[in-house]
Amino acid sequence: KNEVEQSPQNLTAQEGEFITINCSYSVGISALHWLQQHPGGGIVSLFMLSSGKKKHGRLIATINIQEKHSSLHITASHPRDSAVYICAVSSLIQGAQKLVFGQGTRLTINP
């Protein structure tokens, strides 16, 4: 079992829909990251959070430390939101601080 699991793996929606991507982790963490990767492109950091909720434009990220779960929400989705969204956790593993990645969620927003 992976230490960071995302769901769904693929998500297709119509423009304007409310999108939720989930991330569950099984290790102790110091922070959780939501990242965005466009096709053929590098990775952009969207959020880093260790508790509560953060909002940036149409994006909202929440984390529940007790349940080891985080969600990324996109309101009023747009085709330009189509990308792979990756959840990653900062965790102390074998004495070193590491970033552990989920497998990503491929989001496609159709016009």
Added chain:
Amino acid sequence: EAEVAQSPRYKITEKSQAVAFWCDPISGHATLYWYRQILGQGPELLVQFQDESVVDDSQLPKDRFSAERLKGVDSTLKIQPAELGDSAMYLCASSFGLGWEAFFGQGTRLTVV
């Protein structure tokens, strides 16, 4: 705006040839990471530096891969000889320190033919 610079963006090389990638982290970032991302999968850590020292290279295939960060600033990742299975996106990231937010470069897409 400060960013992590990587070059080249794309590289096509023949099997058994040598290939090198370069990364210039954000100024002042002590921690530098090299990741490999195979299509459809999440990034996998290859090597992590703290200044010029290697913190973690447990997943680096040391028979063919090498990485250095001689002055604790920019870094080079080398593959020699390249194999078909090395085709992937190679991502560099940097952070102020261990546990701080990581910032990623655009990546180098390697195709081995």
